[in-house]
Amino acid sequence: MPEYVGAIHLHTCYSDGSGTMRDVTAGARRAGLDFVVATDHDTLRPAQDRWEGWRDGVLLVLGAEVTCRFRSHVVVFGARDVESLMWKPLRRVLFDLGNQGAVAFVAHAHPASILGFSMKAGELTDWEIAGFSGVELWSFMHDICDGMVPWRVPSFLRGWPGRVRGPHPDAVAHWDRLAASRRFAAIGSLDNHAFPVPLLGAQILSYEEGFRTLRTHILAEEFTGRRGDVARVLAALCAGRAFLALDMAADARGFRFEGDSAGRRLAMGDEAPWTGPVSLQVRSPVAAQIVLRRDGKPAAEASAAAMEFTADRPGVYRVEARLEGKPWVYTNPIYLRAAGASAECGAGSAECGVPATAGKLHAE
Ligand SMILES: [Zn+2]
């Protein structure tokens, strides 16, 4: 499947971002993105205004960010109504989204304090509520802005690349726990608002700057140049046929984590029953510190541009790669399930329709 590179989760003047959809697509084109996903707060007006589709040579995908009770945020795709969900309890929101045939991701996996505002994330245990297809494992703005105070904005503007830490370890550990029993897709997120900074004539990351940082690479059915390509992006995201990469460190296009199980070729996001040893391969466009993890724990490490490993037992296998000690790539897992193990699929169907578990929910 071809690889496409995109940026997910940003806000425009349809909610509290500073730019228009045209600013977004122009920035995405200059940054070399194939697709960009806008998620304005609690509104579907951009879709109603028919912005979704190919613009400026970039595929613009429209979702929304729903504000639930206690201000936990959910990023949704394919919803018909989000306005009526505002401030409702999270379980109720996920139930209603399931009935709409929409898909939900946990927004920004970990809380942050930005300019004195407490940017809440949901509780880690919220992820376990049926109806989520996955999580924004690494939220770039929450990462680099956490702890920023107003009088440090000038130094932030000069030195934000040095503040990159990566996904929060608690979020990664919780993702590993969930993945042990069900597929749970990880995506990268920007949460970019392109906030203007008064007096300094600058922005806290323009759209274009943001689009050059943390990107989500997907393996999707080949784009046709028509609106149906939106469904191809969403299907890849929901299925976890994706990896997150800090492309500002090095362009990760071409990074691969694959396997062979009894003649079946496996890609990131694939789940296979355990029938015996599985050959796993990692390829990187540049030499990196590669760590292959099984159930969250290191199973093999190498400083190289390629790695081969024979999985001799079932488990959830995924790859992290670092460059000069800094976080660079996080892949979705290949899930090798022991016979009889629960392999409940928490992600949406391959077609990215109603989440498989949505029917089991009970509204509060
Ligand atoms: Zn949010």
Ligand SMILES: [Zn+2]
């Ligand atoms: Zn947001």
